[in-house]
Amino acid sequence: MYFSELGFISLILAALFAVLTLVLAVIGAWKKRSQYTSSARHGALVVAAFLVLATAALVISFITHDFGVRYVTEHSSRSMPWYYVWAALYGGQEGSLLFWSFSLGLFTSLFVLTYKRAPAVLVPYVIATLMGIQLFLVLMLLTVSNPFVRLTAIPADGVGLNPLLLDPGMLLHPPLLLLGFMSFSLPYAFAVAAMISGHLNSEWLRAIRRWTLASWAIQSAGLLVGAWWAYHVLGWGGYWGWDPVENAALLPWLTSSAFLHSTMVQERRGMLKVWNLFLVIASFALTIFGTFEVRSGLISSVHSFAYSDIGGFFLVFLAVVIVFSTGLFLFRLPRLRPDQEFDSIVSREGVFLLNNFLLLGITFATLWGMLFPLLSSALNKQMMTVGPPFYNGVNGPLFALLILAMGVGPLLAWRRTSTSVIWRNIGVPLVLAALCAIILPLCGITNVLANIAFSICAFTGAAILYELWRGARVRHKHGESYPVAVFMLFKRYRQRYGGYIVHLGLVFLAIGVIASQFFQIQHDVTLKVGQQTEIAGYQLVFLGNLQQEETGKTVVTAQFQIWRDGKLLKYIYPGREVYHKMDQPVSKIEITTFGLNDLYVFLNDWDGPTKVGVRLFMNPLVPLIWYGGGLMLLGGLLCWWPAAQQGSRVRSQRRMSVPEKDEKQSAEVAV
Template sequence: MYFSDIGIIALMLALGFAVFAIVIAVVGAVREQPQAIISAKRAVLAVSAFLVLASAMLVVSFLTHDFGVKYVAEQSSRSMPWYFTSAAFYGGQEGSLLYWALMLGIFSAIFAFTSRRAPAKLVPYVLATLMVVEGFFVLVLVTVSNPFVRLPYPPQDGTGLNPLLMDPGMLVHPPMLLMGYMSFSVPFAFAVAALLSGEVNSDWLRSMRRWMLASWSIQTAGLLLGSWWAYHVLGWGGYWGWDPVENAALLPWLTSTAFLHSTMVQERRGMLKVWNMFLVIASFALSIFGTFEVRSGIISSVHSFAYSDIGVYFFAFLAVIIIFSTALFFFRLPKLKPDQEFDSVVSREGVFLLNNLMLLGITFATLWGTLFPLISATIRKQTMTVGAPFYNSVNGPLFAVLILAMGIGPLLAWRRTSPNALWRNLSVPTILAAACALVLPLLGITDVLANIGFSVCAFTAMAILYELWRGARVRHAHGEPYWQAVYMLFKRYRQRYGGYVVHLGLVLLAAGVIGSHFFQVQKDVTLKSGQETTIGGYLFVYKGNLQSYGDDQQSVAALMQVWRNGTLVDSIQPGRTMYKNFDNQPASQIAITTLGVTDLYVFLGDWSGPSQATIRIFINPLVPLVWYGGVIMLLGGLLCWWPDGRKRAVYGRQGVKNGRVAITTPEEASKVAVDKGASV
């Protein structure tokens, strides 16, 4: 018996237990039988265990070079290092689907272990919904996309990974992004459970908020790593090209971001219930759409797999999700009425609504641009492409308004904000942003759009820091040193101040995008040994080519020196590697030198013998801010996700010390005033 045979058996058993879990969970919910629900949990754990076993068998097949397995022969070779051989597990369609199912099994098992924290009525429906999704993926794996299919005549060696995947990013980006897609299944299961059970109050939101935060953080990491990978591997000088598959990964991130904002409004004011339910369902549907888009091959992308009939199954599953969720949504719509109405547009909930409108606007524009080539090919029989200029011109202003709203929101009170309070809170950030707009032209930034973008970023950054300072000042007035006051703010209000950290990271990322978009400089030049070229104040000296040969590859590197003001900055070797198994398809080794907040990005375009090369050089200002901002966003997401470790105090029951009510933040002070009928 081969390891692959064990893998097939494990998949079949996983499918059987998934079906059993669905049936017994529904029976337990309808008949209110706790023992049936316990059986469903155990069945979910069995599904997870069998998927772990199947995945382990596939990895072992790779590591033992069992080329009798068709998938192993297609995705690996004996010359590959063991870590790339292991990563080949998710390098193709079949393995990536198995990884998707594996991660869902693990997340489902985590929910089964922690289900006591969720409302009891929701648990069986959550389990059943998760197993329906799991059952679909395992059914596809068993029938039309089996990674354990064996060849009648095993080859002596395999083809190997695509050269573009032979990069350290392969070890982190694909698994993180696939996990991100999968993780939206759990919030979706909570939403379906709430709709099926009729328990659509705020309890289901509180139970699944951290699940959605985890999904958002994972997807953020996947997008960030994907941008980093594209920047370091593809050689076009950028990190985001509005490729259809990139867009598909961004879509659920946008809707989940909108949800994380509007859920606070529902918990605080009992409003935006319809929004929240819609956004959770949309996030999951868009994650399935992204999976469908990559695996169907119907949309041209450098990330897509070849055209496959598997796309039909995903399209049908997506259609079922949309139809079922929509019908359930409208059935429960009468129960989703808001508890309160908007008191004023100039309020925190008003800004949250504006955030949602901007995020959904970006989502719609991105989805439309992604699908338009397919729609035009179907209706007009003519394929029309949608490029980066469309997305930049449409989404750019929307992102600017979104970032501006991020700065205004924290400075507004709930319910209503008086004109005096509005000016008092916004005056400092506004003055600093205006000063930024006046100073930037003196620094050589004369582009109007860039100036507006930087000024908006400055306003929001100052607004967030100002809000942090106000909170620390209030605590300092009660006797705490400033450093302790800041620490206590983050400790006691992790969700709020973690959100501010996320916003600061996004502002930093946006500044990096603005700088690299408006001020990137490019130069293509053909040099002979000893010749030099200048760009952006840097001198590049070409010394010749260094060529090397291996059993299945050929490499060439251009030897260069980078000088600035008579000082040697760096010695670089941009290169290309050609792989024989892929018809000498080249993979690029980009030379990136980071100097402060500027990247020198050098790509070897072509070469002739040992002493001539065509070099493409980019000067990319502020690109490092993209990575720094992304990391800060992840840290903020972790702060929001991290449990408080204490019970939140209910308003109106604050402790009294020395005869005074302990108010720790300006927001609490404004809340007291508003609840008493005052205008803040």
């Protein structure tokens, strides 16, 4: 028996047990019998085991070069390093879908093993919903997207991955995005469970907070790695092109970010219940929409898979999800009335609501830009494309307002904030923002829009650091050193201060984006040996080209020296690799970081050993994008990290020390 046959049988068994588990979970919920729910939990583990077996069978088929499997032939070859052979597992449509199903099985198992942390009444409904999603995926694998189809004539070697995918980014970006898309299934399953059971208090929100944080963090990492991959591989000097598939990955990140903010309002004030359910449903629906978009072939993208009938099935599944969720939502709408009303828009919950509006505005604008070409083609019989100018022009101001709101929010109290408190809290950040607006033009940065954007970032960054300093100062007054005080703030209030770190990371990321968008320098030049060119004060001297033949490819390397102020700084070697089998060129881009600026050198053309054409970019502050993204992930991890046990927390509150009481009072100013 081939391993591919074992994999296919495993998928059949996974489908059968998914049906059985779904039925047991429904009976357990309907009859309120714990033995059925217990059996459903065990059934979910069995489904996951069969999916692990199926995935292992495909991995072994790749490792053993079983080119009798069509998917293995199309996405691997004997010359590929082993780590790219492993990455080929999710390099195509069938394998990526199997990876998604496999990951969902593992996440479901993790939920089943930790189910006691969730309200008991929700557990069978959650399992039933997850099994419904899992059943759809497995049925797709068994029918229209089978990764185990065998060929009648077995080739000696495979085609291999597209050379552009033979990059370290391939090892991280696709699995992170697939994990991110998949992980939104669990918050959605909780939302469905809450609506069906009528258990709509804040318990279901607390139960999914860490799951949603995990989804958000995974999706954030996937987007960040994807931007880095595009930056150092594609050769256009940028990191985000508003490509439809990039946008599809961004959409659920936006809605989940809104959800994480509005949950705090519901837990604190019993408000925004409708918003929270809507945002969870929207996040999951957008992951299905993104999967449909990638596989349907309707929207042109460099990231899309080839056209397949599976796109239509995902469209039907998306319609079922929307109709089913909307029906439940409307049915429970009368029970979603807020416990309290807004006392004032000038309050922390008012800013959270504004954040939601802004994030949803960005979501809608991005979705509209993706769908507009299809609508124009259907209505006017003419495809009209939407490019980066539209997204930058619409989303840019919305993101600026969002960052400003991030700075204002922590300075306001819950319920309402008096004018005197506002001015007292906002004074320091406002002064620093004003100084930024004055100093930047004196330093030669005269672009008005850029100065406004930088000043907004300065305000928000200062507001976050000011809040951190105020908390540390209170503890310091009672005897703690500042380092200890900061550590204790993060230890005792992880969610709050972890959120500040996320916001601070986003500020750094925004500064990098603003600088690189407004002040990027581009220079195209053709040089002969010994000639030099200059960009942003750096001189590049061309020394010649080297061309050599390697296994399956031709490698061309240009040699340059980088000089500044008469001092040799570095040798660089931008190049191209041309793969013979596919006649596919892949760029070897040289990115040299000086301080916080990137010198980006792309080999455009060459003529023998003595002539070269290069495209040069000076990208200011781009490293801040990667540092800021890393800071966001660190903050997300702090928010996700489990807090002390409830009993320990109660005992801690009973013996709360004076600095902690003062700190809490200063943090919760109420007027």
